[in-house]
Amino acid sequence: xxxxxxxxxxxxxxxxxxxxxxxxxxxxxxxxxxxxxxxxxxxxxxxxxxxxxxxxxxxxxxxxxxxxxxxxxxxxxxxxxxxxxxxxxxxxxxxxxxxxxxxxxxxxxxxxxxxxxxxxxxxxxxxxxxxxxxxxxxxxxxxxxxxxxxxxxxxxxxxxxxxx
Amino acid sequence: xxxxxxxxxxxxxxxxxxxxxxxxxxxxxxxxxxxxxxxxxxxxxxxxxxxxxxxxxxxxxxxxxxxxxxxxxxxxxxxxxxxxxxxxxxxxxxxxxxxxxxxxxxxxxxxxxxxxxxxxxxxxxxxxxxxxxxxxxxxxxxxxxxxxxxxxxxxxxxxxxxxx
DNA sequence: GTAATTGCAAATACTTTGCCACGTA
DNA sequence: TACGTGGCAAAGTATTTGCAATTAC
Numbered sequence: 001x002x003x004x005x006x007x008x009x010x011x012x013x014x015x016x017x018x019x020x021x022x023x024x025x026x027x028x029x030x031x032x033x034x035x036x037x038x039x040x041x042x043x044x045x046x047x048x049x050x051x052x053x054x055x056x057x058x059x060x061x062x063x064x065x066x067x068x069x070x071x072x073x074x075x076x077x078x079x080x081x082x083x084x085x086x087x088x089x090x091x092x093x094x095x096x097x098x099x100x101x102x103x104x105x106x107x108x109x110x111x112x113x114x115x116x117x118x119x120x121x122x123x124x125x126x127x128x129x130x131x132x133x134x135x136x137x138x139x140x141x142x143x144x145x146x147x148x149x150x151x152x153x154x155x156x157x158x159x160x161x162x163x164x
Numbered sequence: 165x166x167x168x169x170x171x172x173x174x175x176x177x178x179x180x181x182x183x184x185x186x187x188x189x190x191x192x193x194x195x196x197x198x199x200x201x202x203x204x205x206x207x208x209x210x211x212x213x214x215x216x217x218x219x220x221x222x223x224x225x226x227x228x229x230x231x232x233x234x235x236x237x238x239x240x241x242x243x244x245x246x247x248x249x250x251x252x253x254x255x256x257x258x259x260x261x262x263x264x265x266x267x268x269x270x271x272x273x274x275x276x277x278x279x280x281x282x283x284x285x286x287x288x289x290x291x292x293x294x295x296x297x298x299x300x301x302x303x304x305x306x307x308x309x310x311x312x313x314x315x316x317x318x319x320x321x322x323x324x325x326x327x328x
Numbered sequence: 329g330t331a332a333t334t335g336c337a338a339a340t341a342c343t344t345t346g347c348c349a350c351g352t353a
Numbered sequence: 354t355a356c357g358t359g360g361c362a363a364a365g366t367a368t369t370t371g372c373a374a375t376t377a378c
Contacts, residue, residue: 069369085249122283126310138269142304
């Protein structure tokens with residue numbers, strides 16, 4: 001913080017990226033272009049995205065999807081990224097930048113994603129499972145699903161029919 | 165309730181199954197063996213299970229998995245069953261027997277499943293999204309993940325290594 | 329130099345659909 | 354009879370792995 005210039009977004013993102021990569025390096029991973037680029041993208045875009053999405057992002061399209069997959073698995077294992085179940089189709093991944101992981105309100109029609117505040121009771125419950133029941137590393141996954149105002153209006157005409 | 169004999173578990177399950185099937189019939193579905201058997205199994209076994217699991221159950225192994233799949237999709241659409249994301253591998257399905265849908269504490273190692281009490285705050289949040297933000301049909305999905313006491317002990321020796 | 333990592337291809341796993349015979353209403 | 358449903362097979366989509374060449378350290 002003693003530098004003469006302002007910290008720009010790009011600066012802080014690059015710093016953050018390098019800090020994370022260095023941490024991983026200390027834990028045995030190698031500083032490869034694919035790793036640096038993936039962390040860079042995930043730091044710049046903190047919303048959850050599918051492996052397919054990440055693979056197609058600007059800085060990553062040059063890498064093989066299998067490479068992104070393998071790195072992502074290691075990052076998940078290292079708890080640098082987390083998996084979010086906002087779609088039943090496939091897993092979404094998001095970088096972990098703080099203790100408080102966001103929960104989401106998802107539109108099941110258009111996929112619109114809104115961050116919601118995690119109720120503190122959940123943290124208390126996690127603590128209880130650990131202290132009282134002997135579980136370890138308890139985390140939660142909370143999503144709200146529904147139709148966003150826009151899609152709700154659109155779907156109102158739709159009749160409720162089960163058969164075919 | 166005016167019958168002379170006690171209501172046995174089998175009796176009430178069969179009754180429940182028939183009641184659900186009849187309700188579906190009124191909504192346009194046909195009373196086929198596959199439908200009756202699937203509802204019967206799901207009423208008798210209320211824990212979530214994968215399509216693969218359901219297809220292999222005693223009363224259902226004679227039916228084609230694609231048939232089970234198609235019926236399950238209709239049941240989900242009819243809100244007779246719900247999808248539970250307790251595994252990233254595939255979707256789990258569970259019959260809906262009451263308004264209060266259970267949430268789960270899942271062991272990420274052995275798959276052990278425990279029902280947990282849903283904090284009332286979540287219901288309040290759902291209400292808020294509907295009333296204040298204009299969303300429709302909002303439901304939630306909450307899971308806790310961690311290592312159960314048994315697996316926690318077992319995994320304690322395991323060293324934390326990222327690199328292959 | 330050694331071992332982790334990558335790209336490519338292929339295998340796996342799960343889901344979804346087309347088609348025609350069949351069963352239900 | 355009419356149309357939803359079932360079985361079978363095949364296609365589609367996402368995930369995972371084997372292996373030889375490459376790269377990081």
